[in-house]
Amino acid sequence: MELILLNEILSSLKKNCNETLLHYYYVMNTYYLSSYFAPTLREDPADAEFPSHKLLVRAGFIKPVGAGIYSLMPMGWRVVKKIEKILRQEMNRVGGQEVLLPVTQPAELWRESGRWNDVGAEMLRFKDRAERDMCLAMTHEESIVHMVRGYVKSYRQLPIMLYQIQTKFRDEPRPRGGLIRAREFTMKDAYSFHENEESLDEWYLKLYDAYERIFNRCGLEYIIVESDPGMMGGKIAHEFIAYSEFGEDTIIICPVCGYSANRQVARFKRDDAESEEMRPIEELATPGKESIEEVSEFLGVSPSKTCKAVFYMSEKRGLIFAVLRGDYEINETFLAKAIDDSNIRPARAEEIKACGAIAGYASPIGISGAFVVADTSLISERNLVAGANREGFHLRNVNIERDFKPDITAEIAAAHAGCKCIKCGNTLEAKRGIEAGNIFKLGTRYSSAMSALFLDRNGTEKPFVMGCYGIGSGRLMATVVEQSHDKDGIIWPENIAPFDVTVVLANEKAKIKLDELKSELEKAGVEALIDDRDLRPGIKFKDADLYGIPIRITMGRKVEEGIVELRERKTGEVQEVRISELSECIAKSRSKECV
RNA sequence: CGGGGCGUAGCGCAGUCCGGUAGCGCACCUGGUUCGGGACCAGGGAGUCGCCGGUUCAAAUCCGGCCGCCCCGACCA
Secondary structure, three states: OHHHHHHHHHHHHHHHOOHHHHOOOOOOOEEEHHHOOOOOOOOOOOOOOOHHHHHHHHOOOEEEEEOOEEEEOHHHHHHHHHHHHHHHHHHHHOOEEEOOOOOEEEHHHHHHHOHHHHOOOOOOEEEOOOOOEEEEOOOOHHHHHHHHOOOOOEHHHOOEEEEEEEEEEOOOOOOEOHHHEOOEEEEEEEEEEEOOHHHHHHHHHHHHHHHHHHHHHOOOOEEEEEOOOHHHOOOOEEEEEEEOOOOOEEEEEOOOOOOEEEOOOOOEEOOOOOOOOOOOOEEEEOOOOOOHHHHHHHHOOOHHHEEEEEEEEEOOOEEEEEEEEOOOEEOHHHHHHHHOOOOEEEOOHHHHHHOOOOOOOOOOOOOOOOEEEEEOHHHHOOOEEEEEEEOOEEEEEEOEOOOEOOOEEEOOEEOOOOOEEOOOOOEOEEEEEEEEEEEEEEEOHHHHHOOOEEEOOOOOEEEOEEEEEEEEHHHHHHHHHHHOEEOOEEOOOHHHOOOOEEEEEOOHHHHHHHHHHHHHHHHHOOOEEEEOOOOOHHHHHHHHHHHOOOEEEEEOOOHHHOEEEEEEOOOOOEEEEEHHHHHHHHHHHOOOOOO
C-alpha cells in the first residue's frame, strides 16, 4: 500500500521535474559537460612550475586562492573523494575507526604536550574573542590523545586505531608546486594505541602493508625508505616516496642490496684508514682562496684531502664547529642528533669570529669557546689541508687527535650518490621523489606528556605506546599526475579517475543514438561525462585528453550504423564498437581491480 | 629569512627605458558561414593599470613606501 503510494509520488516527480531537478533525487552517474563546471584553460597558468600544478589548474580540477591555498572544483573533488574512499577502505580493513578532530584548537592542548613553545611560525596562532590563545591544527596527535585518554583505561581495550580525513594548516615558509606543498591541505591521519612495543611493531607492519595496497590502487610508483621522525619525536619511521624528478626529497638507494633511505637519515660507509705516515704540519699562503674548490685547485690536492668547517648555533651548546672531509656536505639531522639539540641554525659571521675562527680559513686548531664535532670520515684520513685561522693561510698535514681533539666524533656527513653503502659497500645512487605517505613509531612521546594512561596486565599504570600514519589526499592526487601525464594532459589511473568514460558527441547526428548509448553505459555501471557542448569536435578531443578520463567514446561518423569509437587515453588505442556491444567492451578495457 | 622575477580585461601577454586617447591573442555576447584534433567573417561587452603617497599641466610609465604572487636557496611529518 505504502509502496504503491511512494511509486506514485516518484512517477509524478519524474513527470513534473526536469532532469536537473531529478539530480537531487538520484545519485548521478552521468553528467553533461554543457552544464558541468569544469572550465579548461588553453594556456599554462603563468605561476605554475610543476606539471601537476599546471595540469590540474588547466584542466579545471583546482583553483589557487592564495599562496599554498587551493579550492577543489568538481573534477578535482571527485578524484580526491575516490582517493579518500580507498584510504577509508584500507584503514577500515586493518581495524581503523573513523573519527573527526577539530581544526581549531585551544593552546592548552598544545601546552600540555609542550609543542605550543616547541613549534615555531609554522603553526598559525590567533586569539578568540575572549583573548584565549588558539591555533589551527597542523597535526592531530594532541587532539587524538585528548579523545582517548580517560576512556581507554585497560590493556584489554588495546590495541585500537582511530583515523580521520581532515584539513590541516601549516604556515610553510615556502609553499610550492601547487598541491605538492600546500599550506592548507587535507590528509588521512591514523593513530594507533598499544600496550607495548611488540604490539606497535606488529601493527606497524599491518600499516606498512595497507600503505602498499593504497598506493598500488592509486597507480603510484614508489619506494619505501627509512626516514627522519623529525618534529614528531618518534623513533622509527618510513616514508613512501613516489619517484618524480620534481620531487623535493632526495633518496639514497643501493642498487645491489636494496638499502634505501631519505637523504636526511641515509648512512654510508667511510673510506678505509689510510696507511700514510703523519707529516709535520706546515702553513701555506693561500691568498683569496676561501672555498674548498678554490683551495684544492690552488694547492693541487683533491677535495677529499681537505677539511671543511661549518658553523652552527645551538641553543643548548652555543657555537658548534662541525668538521668533515672537504668533499662531503653536512647532514643537519645527524648533527642535531649528535649534539642532542634539534634547535640549531647556521651561525652568523660575528658569532664565528668570536671563537677565533676566520670564515674561509677556519680550522679546529687553536679555537676556543666552540663545541667541535668531527665526522667519522676524518678518523681515517691523514695529512689534510685545513684553514689556519688566519686570513689568507691554510695548513697542510693536519691530523685529527694529533693536532686537534673534537668534543665528539659522529656521523654528521650527508650521503650522496657515489658513497659506499653502509650495508654492502657498493656504490649508492641518489634519486628525487615526493613523499606520498609516512608511518611512524611515536612511542610514548605524547601519551606520557599528556598523561594518557592505562593499566597493564600487572595493574601498573602506563602511557600508551603510539604509532601514527599519514597520507595527504590532495598531495596524492597531484603526485599521481606528476607520474601520469603526457603533453596533452593528465592520464588518470582507472581507480581514481574523475569519470570512467567521457563521450564526445562529434556531430549533430550523434544525439540520435544517445539514449541507446546511455543505457549501455548504465549496463556497464560506469560514471560518464558526456560532452554535449555545441563546439567543434577538435576542442572536445583536446579537453578530453586534458581531463585524462581513461576511456573516450566518440559518436560521430558511423552513429547511424550503430557504431562508435572507443579510445584508451593511456595508449591512444582506438577501436570501432557496435553500441550494442559497448558495455562488454568497456568492461574488457577496464581492469578487474576497480574500486 | 637571503637572492631573483612578476603584478595592466576571466586567462596569457605587449606598452614602462623616453610621461600625453590603455592595447594584442584566447575566452565571453550577437549575427552569419563552418563542423573528426583548439575554424572564419562582421559587430560588441569587459580593465579603480596591485595599494597608498609624492613629483608634474598631465603618471600604467618617474620617485618613496606598502601589499600580493612565483622561482632559487635556507627551512620542512
